[in-house]
């Protein structure tokens with residue numbers, strides 16, 4: 043691999059390539075051109091070639107890409123052989139839906155534990171995931187060595203809960219709340235803001 047930083051946009055597409063290559067592999071395909079890959083994955087072929095170029099020669103001119111080789115390469119790159127344990131904070135409408143959604147079928151992440159303040163939820167198992175009281179956050183996260191959290195609490199408590207998470211050693215937060223969170227430099231926050239995605243879609247429809 044070249045010794046240069048991979049752009050965030052490229053890094054975000056890697057799991058998509060990995061998932062799609064597995065689908066093609068399961069369909070019995072053994073090799074694919076960047077044009078064919080582009081058509082099936084709906085990303086233009088110049089972007090695919092540029093993304094892949096960060097990792098050296100993954101394909102051959104006139105031959106295309108060997109699918110099994112690419113899968114093996116991306117599996118290693120994305121640490122797919124290791125399962126990342128995740129905690130979910132806030133078992134409301136969205137949190138409950140995510141607990142029922144089985145991440146394992148799609149990748150290498152698994153929600154192992156959930157937390158809430160509501161006594162009606164604490165002690166339940168939702169989608170096979172146990173729900174604990176937020177007061178047990180530190181003890182349970184440290185016991186399980188969990189470093190990634192999904193945040194599905196109301197916006198008004200999101201900063202306070204994030205600070206609790208950071209104090210417990212969490213290094214990555216997938217933030218579903220509309221709040222912009224302040225975190226120390228070593229912590230990474232990814233925002234999933236559905237209203238912004240929708241507004242962006244509306245903008246593109248109007249301006250393209």
Ligand SMILES: NC(=O)c1ccc[n+]([C@@H]2O[C@H](COP(=O)([O-])OP(=O)(O)OC[C@H]3O[C@@H](n4cnc5c(N)ncnc54)[C@H](O)[C@@H]3O)[C@@H](O)[C@H]2O)c1
Pocket residue numbers: 131132133134135136137157158159160163176193194195196197199203218219220236
């Ligand atoms: N529901 C959606 O479709 C949706 C979509 C996108 C984003 N969001 C965002 O996701 C977040 C959750 O939305 P929702 O509809 O599931 O809300 P909700 O009110 O149904 O659920 C929030 C849950 O968080 C719990 N909670 C409150 N304070 C807590 C704390 N300090 N620690 C732990 N748990 C706590 C509550 O008891 C509740 O179970 C919100 O910030 C919302 O803006 C929701």
